[in-house]
Amino acid sequence: MSVIIYHNPACETSRNTLGLIRNAGIEPTLVDYLRDPPDRATLGRLISNAGLTVREAIRQKGTPYLELELDNPQLSDHQLLEAMLAHPILINRPFVVAAAGVKLCRPSELVLDILGEPQQGAFTKEDGQHVIDVNGQIHHE
Known part of the structure:
Protein backbone atom coordinates (compact mmCIF):
# COMPACT_ATOMS: atom_id res chain seq x y z
CA MET A 1 0.00 0.00 0.00
CA SER A 2 1.23 3.46 -0.84
CA VAL A 3 0.93 6.10 1.88
CA ILE A 4 2.12 9.70 1.70
CA ILE A 5 2.56 11.91 4.76
CA TYR A 6 3.02 15.66 4.47
CA ILE A 26 4.07 0.72 6.22
CA GLU A 27 7.03 2.83 5.15
CA PRO A 28 5.38 5.96 3.77
CA THR A 29 6.62 8.50 1.30
CA LEU A 30 7.68 11.49 3.38
CA VAL A 31 7.04 14.94 1.98
CA ASP A 32 8.72 17.65 4.02
CA TYR A 33 6.17 20.24 2.98
CA LEU A 34 8.18 23.11 4.51
CA ARG A 35 11.08 22.39 2.14
CA ASP A 36 9.01 21.02 -0.74
CA PRO A 37 5.51 22.51 -0.49
CA PRO A 38 2.74 21.10 -2.66
CA ASP A 39 1.61 23.09 -5.67
CA ARG A 40 -1.75 24.87 -5.67
CA ALA A 41 -3.65 21.98 -7.27
CA THR A 42 -2.22 19.38 -4.89
CA LEU A 43 -2.86 21.51 -1.82
CA GLY A 44 -6.41 22.21 -2.92
CA ARG A 45 -6.99 18.50 -3.58
CA LEU A 46 -5.58 17.50 -0.17
CA ILE A 47 -7.87 19.93 1.60
CA SER A 48 -10.94 19.01 -0.44
CA ASN A 49 -10.36 15.24 -0.22
CA ALA A 50 -9.93 15.54 3.54
CA GLY A 51 -13.39 17.12 3.69
CA LEU A 52 -12.07 20.43 4.98
CA THR A 53 -12.50 24.03 4.00
CA VAL A 54 -9.36 26.00 3.17
CA ARG A 55 -9.79 27.97 6.40
CA GLU A 56 -9.98 24.71 8.42
CA ALA A 57 -6.67 23.60 6.91
CA ILE A 58 -4.74 26.69 8.03
CA ARG A 59 -2.49 26.38 11.04
CA GLN A 60 -2.63 29.39 13.34
CA LYS A 61 -0.32 28.49 16.23
CA GLY A 62 3.33 29.31 15.62
CA THR A 63 2.67 30.90 12.23
CA PRO A 64 2.29 34.40 10.75
CA TYR A 65 -1.51 33.87 10.68
CA LEU A 66 -2.38 37.03 12.63
CA GLU A 67 0.41 39.14 11.16
CA LEU A 68 -0.93 38.37 7.68
CA GLU A 69 -4.45 39.18 8.90
CA LEU A 70 -5.72 35.79 7.76
CA ASP A 71 -8.38 35.94 10.46
CA ASN A 72 -10.29 38.31 8.16
CA PRO A 73 -13.49 36.38 7.28
CA GLN A 74 -13.75 38.26 3.97
CA LEU A 75 -10.64 36.59 2.52
CA SER A 76 -11.43 34.18 -0.30
CA ASP A 77 -10.23 30.58 -0.51
CA HIS A 78 -7.95 31.74 -3.33
CA GLN A 79 -6.34 34.35 -1.06
CA LEU A 80 -5.96 31.85 1.79
CA LEU A 81 -4.37 29.27 -0.52
CA GLU A 82 -1.98 31.93 -1.82
CA ALA A 83 -0.91 32.69 1.75
CA MET A 84 -0.40 28.97 2.47
CA ASN A 92 -1.76 22.39 8.99
CA ARG A 93 -0.17 19.02 9.48
CA PRO A 94 0.11 16.21 8.99
CA PHE A 95 -1.97 15.42 5.94
CA VAL A 96 -1.87 11.71 5.12
CA VAL A 97 -2.90 10.19 1.80
CA ALA A 98 -3.74 6.47 1.77
CA ALA A 99 -5.86 4.13 -0.32
CA ALA A 100 -8.82 4.67 2.02
CA GLY A 101 -8.69 8.47 1.81
CA VAL A 102 -7.04 11.66 2.95
CA LYS A 103 -7.00 12.94 6.52
CA LEU A 104 -5.59 15.84 8.43
CA CYS A 105 -4.35 13.72 11.32
CA ARG A 106 -4.88 15.95 14.33
CA PRO A 107 -4.93 14.08 16.63
CA SER A 108 -2.51 11.54 15.22
CA GLU A 109 -4.88 8.61 15.91
CA LEU A 110 -7.06 9.77 13.00
CA VAL A 111 -4.55 8.09 10.69
CA LEU A 112 -5.90 4.73 11.88
CA ASP A 113 -9.13 5.43 9.97
CA ILE A 114 -7.37 5.37 6.59
CA LEU A 115 -4.42 2.99 6.95
CA GLY A 116 -6.18 -0.26 6.08
CA GLU A 117 -3.50 -2.26 7.87
CA PRO A 118 -3.62 -3.39 11.52
CA VAL A 134 0.32 -5.05 23.00
CA ASN A 135 -2.40 -6.91 21.05
CA GLY A 136 -2.59 -4.12 18.46
CA GLN A 137 -5.92 -2.86 19.77
CA ILE A 138 -6.76 0.82 20.12
CA HIS A 139 -6.57 1.97 23.72
CA HIS A 140 -9.04 4.68 24.66
CA GLU A 141 -7.99 6.91 27.55
Missing part, protein backbone atom coordinates in the same frame (compact mmCIF):
# COMPACT_ATOMS: atom_id res chain seq x y z
CA HIS A 7 5.39 15.78 7.39
CA ASN A 8 7.05 18.32 9.63
CA PRO A 9 9.76 16.51 11.62
CA ALA A 10 9.69 19.28 14.25
CA CYS A 11 6.00 18.61 15.01
CA GLU A 12 5.14 16.07 17.71
CA THR A 13 1.75 15.26 16.15
CA SER A 14 3.42 14.66 12.80
CA ARG A 15 6.05 12.39 14.39
CA ASN A 16 3.36 10.44 16.26
CA THR A 17 1.36 10.01 13.05
CA LEU A 18 4.46 8.77 11.24
CA GLY A 19 5.05 6.35 14.12
CA LEU A 20 1.53 4.93 13.81
CA ILE A 21 1.97 4.48 10.05
CA ARG A 22 5.22 2.61 10.61
CA ASN A 23 3.62 0.61 13.43
CA ALA A 24 1.24 -0.74 10.77
CA GLY A 25 4.26 -2.02 8.83
CA LEU A 85 1.71 28.55 -0.66
CA ALA A 86 3.80 31.63 0.16
CA HIS A 87 4.19 30.54 3.82
CA PRO A 88 4.03 26.71 3.98
CA ILE A 89 4.15 26.84 7.79
CA LEU A 90 0.49 27.86 7.49
CA ILE A 91 -0.40 24.41 6.11
CA GLN A 119 -1.17 -2.11 14.05
CA GLN A 120 1.64 -4.60 14.64
CA GLY A 121 2.27 -3.91 18.30
CA ALA A 122 1.99 -1.44 21.12
CA PHE A 123 2.34 2.26 20.41
CA THR A 124 2.79 5.09 22.87
CA LYS A 125 2.82 8.73 21.83
CA GLU A 126 5.77 10.92 22.70
CA ASP A 127 3.75 12.46 25.55
CA GLY A 128 3.29 9.00 27.13
CA GLN A 129 -0.31 8.42 26.02
CA HIS A 130 -0.88 4.74 25.19
CA VAL A 131 -2.67 4.49 21.85
CA ILE A 132 -2.23 0.84 20.86
CA ASP A 133 -1.96 -2.03 23.36
Whole structure:
Protein backbone atom coordinates (compact mmCIF):
# COMPACT_ATOMS: atom_id res chain seq x y z
CA MET A 1 0.00 0.00 0.00
CA SER A 2 1.23 3.46 -0.84
CA VAL A 3 0.93 6.10 1.88
CA ILE A 4 2.12 9.70 1.70
CA ILE A 5 2.56 11.91 4.76
CA TYR A 6 3.02 15.66 4.47
CA HIS A 7 5.39 15.78 7.39
CA ASN A 8 7.05 18.32 9.63
CA PRO A 9 9.76 16.51 11.62
CA ALA A 10 9.69 19.28 14.25
CA CYS A 11 6.00 18.61 15.01
CA GLU A 12 5.14 16.07 17.71
CA THR A 13 1.75 15.26 16.15
CA SER A 14 3.42 14.66 12.80
CA ARG A 15 6.05 12.39 14.39
CA ASN A 16 3.36 10.44 16.26
CA THR A 17 1.36 10.01 13.05
CA LEU A 18 4.46 8.77 11.24
CA GLY A 19 5.05 6.35 14.12
CA LEU A 20 1.53 4.93 13.81
CA ILE A 21 1.97 4.48 10.05
CA ARG A 22 5.22 2.61 10.61
CA ASN A 23 3.62 0.61 13.43
CA ALA A 24 1.24 -0.74 10.77
CA GLY A 25 4.26 -2.02 8.83
CA ILE A 26 4.07 0.72 6.22
CA GLU A 27 7.03 2.83 5.15
CA PRO A 28 5.38 5.96 3.77
CA THR A 29 6.62 8.50 1.30
CA LEU A 30 7.68 11.49 3.38
CA VAL A 31 7.04 14.94 1.98
CA ASP A 32 8.72 17.65 4.02
CA TYR A 33 6.17 20.24 2.98
CA LEU A 34 8.18 23.11 4.51
CA ARG A 35 11.08 22.39 2.14
CA ASP A 36 9.01 21.02 -0.74
CA PRO A 37 5.51 22.51 -0.49
CA PRO A 38 2.74 21.10 -2.66
CA ASP A 39 1.61 23.09 -5.67
CA ARG A 40 -1.75 24.87 -5.67
CA ALA A 41 -3.65 21.98 -7.27
CA THR A 42 -2.22 19.38 -4.89
CA LEU A 43 -2.86 21.51 -1.82
CA GLY A 44 -6.41 22.21 -2.92
CA ARG A 45 -6.99 18.50 -3.58
CA LEU A 46 -5.58 17.50 -0.17
CA ILE A 47 -7.87 19.93 1.60
CA SER A 48 -10.94 19.01 -0.44
CA ASN A 49 -10.36 15.24 -0.22
CA ALA A 50 -9.93 15.54 3.54
CA GLY A 51 -13.39 17.12 3.69
CA LEU A 52 -12.07 20.43 4.98
CA THR A 53 -12.50 24.03 4.00
CA VAL A 54 -9.36 26.00 3.17
CA ARG A 55 -9.79 27.97 6.40
CA GLU A 56 -9.98 24.71 8.42
CA ALA A 57 -6.67 23.60 6.91
CA ILE A 58 -4.74 26.69 8.03
CA ARG A 59 -2.49 26.38 11.04
CA GLN A 60 -2.63 29.39 13.34
CA LYS A 61 -0.32 28.49 16.23
CA GLY A 62 3.33 29.31 15.62
CA THR A 63 2.67 30.90 12.23
CA PRO A 64 2.29 34.40 10.75
CA TYR A 65 -1.51 33.87 10.68
CA LEU A 66 -2.38 37.03 12.63
CA GLU A 67 0.41 39.14 11.16
CA LEU A 68 -0.93 38.37 7.68
CA GLU A 69 -4.45 39.18 8.90
CA LEU A 70 -5.72 35.79 7.76
CA ASP A 71 -8.38 35.94 10.46
CA ASN A 72 -10.29 38.31 8.16
CA PRO A 73 -13.49 36.38 7.28
CA GLN A 74 -13.75 38.26 3.97
CA LEU A 75 -10.64 36.59 2.52
CA SER A 76 -11.43 34.18 -0.30
CA ASP A 77 -10.23 30.58 -0.51
CA HIS A 78 -7.95 31.74 -3.33
CA GLN A 79 -6.34 34.35 -1.06
CA LEU A 80 -5.96 31.85 1.79
CA LEU A 81 -4.37 29.27 -0.52
CA GLU A 82 -1.98 31.93 -1.82
CA ALA A 83 -0.91 32.69 1.75
CA MET A 84 -0.40 28.97 2.47
CA LEU A 85 1.71 28.55 -0.66
CA ALA A 86 3.80 31.63 0.16
CA HIS A 87 4.19 30.54 3.82
CA PRO A 88 4.03 26.71 3.98
CA ILE A 89 4.15 26.84 7.79
CA LEU A 90 0.49 27.86 7.49
CA ILE A 91 -0.40 24.41 6.11
CA ASN A 92 -1.76 22.39 8.99
CA ARG A 93 -0.17 19.02 9.48
CA PRO A 94 0.11 16.21 8.99
CA PHE A 95 -1.97 15.42 5.94
CA VAL A 96 -1.87 11.71 5.12
CA VAL A 97 -2.90 10.19 1.80
CA ALA A 98 -3.74 6.47 1.77
CA ALA A 99 -5.86 4.13 -0.32
CA ALA A 100 -8.82 4.67 2.02
CA GLY A 101 -8.69 8.47 1.81
CA VAL A 102 -7.04 11.66 2.95
CA LYS A 103 -7.00 12.94 6.52
CA LEU A 104 -5.59 15.84 8.43
CA CYS A 105 -4.35 13.72 11.32
CA ARG A 106 -4.88 15.95 14.33
CA PRO A 107 -4.93 14.08 16.63
CA SER A 108 -2.51 11.54 15.22
CA GLU A 109 -4.88 8.61 15.91
CA LEU A 110 -7.06 9.77 13.00
CA VAL A 111 -4.55 8.09 10.69
CA LEU A 112 -5.90 4.73 11.88
CA ASP A 113 -9.13 5.43 9.97
CA ILE A 114 -7.37 5.37 6.59
CA LEU A 115 -4.42 2.99 6.95
CA GLY A 116 -6.18 -0.26 6.08
CA GLU A 117 -3.50 -2.26 7.87
CA PRO A 118 -3.62 -3.39 11.52
CA GLN A 119 -1.17 -2.11 14.05
CA GLN A 120 1.64 -4.60 14.64
CA GLY A 121 2.27 -3.91 18.30
CA ALA A 122 1.99 -1.44 21.12
CA PHE A 123 2.34 2.26 20.41
CA THR A 124 2.79 5.09 22.87
CA LYS A 125 2.82 8.73 21.83
CA GLU A 126 5.77 10.92 22.70
CA ASP A 127 3.75 12.46 25.55
CA GLY A 128 3.29 9.00 27.13
CA GLN A 129 -0.31 8.42 26.02
CA HIS A 130 -0.88 4.74 25.19
CA VAL A 131 -2.67 4.49 21.85
CA ILE A 132 -2.23 0.84 20.86
CA ASP A 133 -1.96 -2.03 23.36
CA VAL A 134 0.32 -5.05 23.00
CA ASN A 135 -2.40 -6.91 21.05
CA GLY A 136 -2.59 -4.12 18.46
CA GLN A 137 -5.92 -2.86 19.77
CA ILE A 138 -6.76 0.82 20.12
CA HIS A 139 -6.57 1.97 23.72
CA HIS A 140 -9.04 4.68 24.66
CA GLU A 141 -7.99 6.91 27.55
